[in-house]
Amino acid sequence: MQSDKLRDRDIQLIIGNLLRYGVWTALAVAALGGLIYLFNHEQELVHYGNFVEKDVSIFALVEQTLKGAARVKGDDIILLGILLLFLTPILRILFSLIAFLLEKDFLYVGITALVIAIICFSVFFGFAH
Template identity: 55%
Template sequence: MQHEKFGEKDFQTIIGNLLRYGVWISLSVAFLGGIVYLIHNGSHIEDYSVFKENDRNIFEVITAVYNGAIQGNGSYLIFVGIILLFLTPVLRVLLSLFSFILEKDYLYVGITLIVIAIIITSISFGFSH
């Protein structure tokens, strides 16, 4: 019995499914959060005339979002949906990296590592002042 090699077509199928299901899951979570938010805050009018800056670091934000989502807070559920939507293409880049490593396409491994470094840098500086 011959073992089949895990090929590029398999990675393309996985990446396609990741993008498809990632978008649907993030949309579902955000939609559920919107429903919960409207049930609890539907009559509340938010005051957007004053911008409130957030001075928390990334770990405090992640902890707050996690705790809020676990408690069923609608606004945090919406935020989880947005985070999932953001992470979907990031995971695609990571899967592409593994695909390029298996294919021994080192030019694209290098390019993908640069893209990952840019993403990490952007996230890091986006939450620091």
């Protein structure tokens, strides 16, 4: 029982740090991209009144973003930051899965796997094939 408690405490610390550093890294990247974007486009006019629906798979999107970020395009660097932000809770779940496996808590291994499956579902069915 005592070692169980100790392990719970370690997991809390690791997940807490993961969330914290994940958010700060993501924000730093987004802020950098924002400055570059502002520097290049400050006098352009905004036009966000009309929504243009897109239909890009996340894999194509990640590829485009990485290519754009490599060419130091401001909006792609912001998007890279946003993608890192999305990755933080996903990493948190993957870490929980490993932690529950190590604790041999198979009920919660199943529950965590189900949540991961739902997120995967939204990745694959969020765009028209």
